[in-house]
Amino acid sequence: MKKRHFFKIESGGFILTETLVYGNFDEFPAIDFPIDNDTKGALDVLKWGYSHYGDQLVYACSFGIEGIVLIDLISKVNAKAKVVFLDTGLHFEETYQLIDKIKERYPELRIEMKKPELTLEEQTAQYGDELWKREPNKCCEIRKIVPLNESLSGATAWLSGLRREQSETRKNTQFINKDNRFKSVKICPLIHWTWKDIWRYAHKNGLPYNILHDNGYPSIGCKPCTQPAFNADDLRSGRWTGTQKIECGLHT
Numbered sequence: 001m002k003k004r005h006f007f008k009i010e011s012g013g014f015i016l017t018e019t020l021v022y023g024n025f026d027e028f029p030a031i032d033f034p035i036d037n038d039t040k041g042a043l044d045v046l047k048w049g050y051s052h053y054g055d056q057l058v059y060a061c062s063f064g065i066e067g068i069v070l071i072d073l074i075s076k077v078n079a080k081a082k083v084v085f086l087d088t089g090l091h092f093e094e095t096y097q098l099i100d101k102i103k104e105r106y107p108e109l110r111i112e113m114k115k116p117e118l119t120l121e122e123q124t125a126q127y128g129d130e131l132w133k134r135e136p137n138k139c140c141e142i143r144k145i146v147p148l149n150e151s152l153s154g155a156t157a158w159l160s161g162l163r164r165e166q167s168e169t170r171k172n173t174q175f176i177n178k179d180n181r182f183k184s185v186k187i188c189p190l191i192h193w194t195w196k197d198i199w200r201y202a203h204k205n206g207l208p209y210n211i212l213h214d215n216g217y218p219s220i221g222c223k224p225c226t227q228p229a230f231n232a233d234d235l236r237s238g239r240w241t242g243t244q245k246i247e248c249g250l251h252t
């Protein structure tokens, strides 16, 4: 059973008109927000998200540059927001160093380092060595999807830093999305931000970021599945290079 919210947009703002309980997830309504010049709707979406879902709203952050920008925006709305990092045990050392910096800069944020049930050794014993080379979907399921599912159990909504510009698979993302995979609501405040917008905001606000971004890695995931991008027009071209895989499965 989930709560369903109805609201209308009026003169640059939104008004909640009705809240009721419903049982059919497929009835989730389409929602949109006005786009302002400063944050392209992101702050309004975050205010709406935290006012409606409160502690039920979880941010699943990969700590790429979009994630850092989103954390900074979130801190303006809810300094004690819950953030989950899917700690696969296979991330770059630079990513862990960045997370330490973020913890220092936003001490009130509640960052959970969510680990999979299987250690790498147990995964190797059960599925063989370097599963990500042979069955990356299975590896992502074990180390990302199942853990996120656990983190979202009890949560009715989650935040993501998806941008429409990132890839073909993301170009139709809305601010508020029905998420069939996690039976939840997925809120994406940055859909209208460009790569330049992200970096402009990061530099203007002196945000820390993963130094791998300066070394040709626009998109950073697990070390075995991430290389520098080889296509300047495709910022995710360094992910799962040489395979058909383009998403870890959290957003498909």
Ligand code: SF4
Pocket: 088, 090, 132, 135, 136, 137, 139, 140, 141, 143, 144, 221, 222, 223, 224, 225, 248
């Ligand atoms: Fe495994 Fe690669 Fe997915 Fe990380 S990104 S969970 S290493 S397949």
